[in-house]
Amino acid sequence: MPVWESWNGLESLSHNFLTGKLEDFVKWSRRSSMWPATFGLACCAIEMMAAGGAEYDISRFGMEVFRSSPRQADLMIVAGRVSQKMAPVLRQVYDQMVEPKWVISMGVCASSGGMFNNYAIVQGVDEIVPVDVYVPGCPPGPNTLLHAILTLHEKIRTGEILRRRAASGAGAGVDLAEVPGWTPPLATPVHLGTPR
């Protein structure tokens, strides 16, 4: 079959010394310049903006360019409570992002519904999009958000990142529970400072 049909990103490389270095380079470039999409919803959005300000400076990690267009963004930081009316919009923006993409669920409202356990709020944004890092706090201060971002960077560096495209090779629309033969990976915690 044509080579482009069997190409599946990093997974297609036959692993040897040269491609190992290439993998490291790709992972380094992915985590060093990860552009967030503007998805600030409520109070957490203000703390996310504060993380972009001068005191906490997300620009050290190459992330100060918050792209409004999902086509240009790698990371969606869902900052704030997701209401029932906003949920389809969230899913649409997520679908419009191009792979590789990651999701940080910032704050307790995005992670689990927070203090608003009622008719109007989606109880955890992971009901709609797959989440990579959850950030607790109401709102989490900029330091906590930066810790979450560094955790995500570490997950990318060690390759522990969850592969959303499984055997079927389809995109973000795949509901992994329905893919035959896919089992959830073991949730091993990733610590910063993992030996390299």
Added chain:
Amino acid sequence: MASPGSLAATVAELAEVPSADSAGDEVFFPSRQDYVGLAKALREAGFETCSDLCAVDYLTHLDRPLPAGVARERFEVVVNLLSHRAARRVRLRVMVPEHDPVCPTLFAVYPGTENMEREAYDLMGIRFAGHPDPSRILLPEDWEGHPLRRDYGVGRVPVQFKEAPGPR
């Protein structure tokens, strides 16, 4: 009783509307038919702006204290008016029955009530006759039900340590 000689009291006495005093606020209880007329008269008398319009559901507290001559109903539309010149507020409480939850709109008198009445319709189910855009404002347009009513559950899901154990 509202303080005699006050602006609002004069207007309301002319309209013979029952009134009360609630922790220092003047409150009037016009009927649904007299309500827009009273608001118009109050606007002429100097209450230039409507601070707030909201709806209240008294399903669980039907025996609230009301002055004599006011029909007791399940819903109330509460309007707070403000006069800049006199720096005073006045409150109107209109009784709206459960079997016929319709109230005349205040939009022609105070256009600033447009969004407030839409919210009262959306969350409480009270329709405002004559409103230019009677559609839902806060909830999705295809939502069924009116959540702020007292017989609509809050919609909580069971979580660990509260209600029920176990995963969602």
Added chain:
Amino acid sequence: MSGEGRAADDGKRATVDPDDAWRTRLIERTAEGSQELAPVGGTSPVELVIERGGVLRVPEDAALDPDAADASFGAGETMILNVGPQHPSTHGVLRMMVELEGETILRSKPVIGYLHTGMEKTGEELTYVQGATNVTRMDYLSPLHNELVYSLAVEKLLGIEIPPRATWIRMLMCELNRISSHVMWAATNGMDLASTTMMIFGLRERDLVLQFFEKVTGLRMNHNFIRPGGVAADLPDGWEDDVAAVVDTVGARLADYDNLLTGQPIFRERTEGVGIVSAEQLLALSATGPILRAAGVPWDLRRSMPYLAYDEVDFDVIVGTVGDCFDRYAVRLNEVRESIRIVRQILEKMPSGDYRTQDKKVTPPPRARIDESMEALIHHFKLFTRGIEPPQGETYVAVESPRGELGCYLVSDGSNRPMRMHIRAPSFVNLQSVPASLQGGLVADMIAVLSSVDPVLGEVDR
């Protein structure tokens, strides 16, 4: 009417002419108001707001429907453009549907509800002691004002007085919150008008205030500090020096804002003459706060209907002349200066005493007493499980938040939970003035106008 002058300003503005033919077409499309138009001079502002039909009243999915475009306007077709809800410049999840003829906005409709959290319903499920945690997350840029209005409403229903020190602490925290909110507004406003430096400046100043808040309340935002009965804790030692450092720094740095924006030609071009609505129309639309004061109406609840101890401090009410976006910016910047002035007076006049009322039925006893006295333990237990039980009644209390009149209508049925808690959110009401401000403007003006209204979607949607 000042609105009529807009199209006649300069050649590069709207192509829509303000004469009767245009207005008649608009009146026919909007289904309210009589079809007999009186001359403009003889029409009351209330009727003018209804007649001018600046509000686009179509269903929310009309933007998808090509037939909704109106071919009856003669010169060219119109289209309905959707801006948001995910957009860098709509100040949160606000969606604007604008009907455009070329680049000119004819009618518009702010669509809200994307952050509806059911907070008023949640408020009915929480006790009065827990209520402040819920209310504080509505207007998340000035959370202390939300807590203040809720606590004032509960205290009015209870009929209790709080000690003077509690009042002055509340006033100090609220004025500092006003400073941080206006400075944050200046940051996002500058960012929307393409000045990223302004964003950095504003966030820098806001961070100073938030660090003080973290020292006093334990949190940077959503503090739950002002509670019914007083405040949660006393100010820490050394607070005078901290506050003095904050206001001195912020006051000095306001000169940076003037350097950056106030005299800058691009900023002036984008904000002067943009978004003008007459004061009478704003009053008819129930607008309050800086947008009303920028239009020339000297209405500030702190001066006209004082609460807390605002009648004992000296400050000016800042009023604009024209009511355009530049005036709103100037009003807010000068309100920061007035707030700094108030804070300096509070530094001198802060009384000593209790920071919360001693009424055992309302505030919990000090933690140390719980070990000593059985009664104190029982009171603590009852307060945190059952809570306060105000007598039956209803009340409406309003304060001046950085966005306008923030009110709380509270109905108590005698139990430990409110029967109805309604917050009159200033941004929810101020958004009604947006269609009138945008009429005849350009799409770029929409960004400037939306930003100048300073909506906080948390309180708009609740």
